[in-house]
Amino acid sequence: MVAIPPTIKIEGFLCNRTCEIMGLAVGIDIGGTWIRVALGNSDAEILRRKSMPVDARSGASLLRQLESLIRFVCAGDLSLVDGIGIGAAGRLNVREGTIVYSPNTSLRDVNVKALEKRLRKPVTLLNDNVAAALAERSIGIGRGLDNLVYVGIGTGIGGGAVVDGRVLVGKEGNAHEMGHMIIDIEGRLECSCGGRGHWEAYTSGSGLPNFAKLLTERYGRNTPFLKEVRSQRIEAKDIFMAARRGDGFAKFVLEESANVNAMAFANLVDLYDPTVISVGGGVALKNPDLVIEPIADRLPKFAFNAPPAVVATPLREDAPLLGAILSVFEPSSCEPRD
Ligand SMILES: [Zn+2]
Structure with missing residues (x-):
């Protein structure tokens, strides 16, 4: 028997309708100036989004900003979210989940995997433009x-x-x-x-x-x-x-x-x-x-x-954001191979 997908309604979805959804993910694009966050489905259709300037005062302030934006786009309910994909500018260590150094924001050694504990969801980190390439391959x-x-x-x-x-x-x-x-x-x-x-x-x-x-x-x-x-x-x-x-x-x-x-x-x-x-x-x-x-x-x-x-x-300015959403559904595409 074919499993019936959950039918959910979250107030504030851009589509503003009851959506039948097989899987949801939060995608995040941390650029040199802006941070863009969106809730999307496995086809990278965006359901709810928010953008604001990056809070780069410290790693802790960035993590706080990320958590609050994730909760915002999920309307406080992450129960149907499969995971969080983060595309970030700068030098990364994706094995550890660390933004090692981002020249345009001066952020150093920010471990975004810390969000896994706070939100109880897997977090995938990849370069923002690699995320964009992933989106181009899949839907662009x-x-x-x-x-x-x-x-x-x-x-x-x-x-x-x-x-x-x-x-x-x-x-x-x-x-x-x-x-x-x-x-x-x-x-x-x-x-x-x-x-x-x-x-x-x-x-x-x-x-x-x-x-x-x-x-x-x-x-x-x-x-x-x-x-x-x-x-x-x-x-x-x-x-x-x-x-x-x-x-x-x-x-x-x-x-x-x-x-x-x-x-x-x-x-x-x-x-x-x-x-x-x-x-x-x-x-x-x-x-x-x-x-x-x-x-x-x-x-x-x-x-x-x-x-x-x-x-x-x-895909316009959304290319990295859409790739970050897609990375949740194909994490093996974004992992280093030994
Ligand atoms: Zn350089």
Whole structure:
């Protein structure tokens, strides 16, 4: 006899209906700036969600924030939840369940497995962009594909890869910290991690303003935006706005940025030979015409392997969050193999 799935109703579900659900999971995306939490089912349909800035004052304050957000999206009742999947930025030790170091939040040695005791549910930890790659393979652009790469260009730069159908994980869960790949042998800019010449230091949301400052030396003319960059603190979004206004220097910065991104993507193409590279992250998704399309145009010039399609992720900003939900239902995909 076929088992009848439980029928439950929790007030506040976005679908606002009685849902027949085979399994539920809480997915969490801890990025460089925001934390996103959602209750979802095994098809990664989101039922209830909440986002807020990361409370990075200490590991303890982050754990408190996580617990309260988990309880919120579950409306206080975790009885039907199979587990909690956490996709986190930074260097991890997924065997121990520890965020070892997250440069953009400065969090160190936060053991998220501590939540298992508090909530009595299994907790899976994986890199946020690896989670996104998992989501792409299961429900996104890579559905049915065995080889794909996901790249997130947001506050930082990170990624995940599926090769021959397997999500690559690495010995401790840090298989593709591609944002810390060295793309400048002169190491002119310092990365948020303290290393020099890393990709993230040049074209991520946090890196672009410094890259613009560096490029003021090379640009021969004066423009209103160049003066601004020399005299005040700017943000990445100011560069895109100035380029859209037609400022020559801002356009030059984005051209140079596209070259750097295309070289880094070429490295990924030659490492993983993907059929498709899907691109997410706030900087790319808000400016696909100025970030994603120029990479696709330049890729054939830099890659040795046949260039793949380069597209914006159809899962948008939710790609890591959806992957975190899915990780609960396929934990073996996210574990290191001995
Ligand atoms: Zn770095």
